[in-house]
Amino acid sequence: MVSSTAKEVFIQGITRDGRTFRPSDWAERLAGVMSSFRPGGPQPGSHLGYSPWCIPTTLNGVKCVVVNRELRDYEPMAWDFCINFAKDNDLQVAEACLLPELPRQG
Incomplete structure (x- = not known):
């Protein structure tokens, strides 16, 4: 269950029983389907x-x-599609915040 206050949800390519989800490019496929949903349309x-x-x-x-x-x-329907994708495939979901990478020194 995803809380209504979550800023970001991480859909992980690991099933609840610990197996790696296949196909290996599932993340790129899901994000590709969502590519048209963006600020400004x-x-x-x-x-x-x-x-x-x-x-x-x-x-x-x-x-x-x-x-x-x-x-x-x-x-909301695009959000539901992503969340239901995770549920339907028994994927682990975590609420978190993606932090920007720090510049490398040295």
């Missing part, structure tokens, strides 16, 4: 990049999709 060529509200990434070796709460405010 879809623009010409917006399908060529990911939405800032649905970003595929890898954390600690686990594929994830970070879904921002703003997607829910903009298009």
Whole structure:
């Protein structure tokens, strides 16, 4: 269950019983489907990049999709699609905040 105050939800490519979710490019596929949902709406060529509200990434070796709460405010059905994707595939979901990377020194 996702709380109504979550800023970001991490859909992790690990099932509740600990198996790695397949296919291996699931995160990119899910984020690709959500590419047109973005601030200002879809623009010409917006399908060529990911939405800032649905970003595929890898954390600690686990594929994830970070879904921002703003997607829910903009298009509740798109948010529900992502959350239901996680439920339907028995994927682990965590609420967190994605921090920007610090510049490397040295």
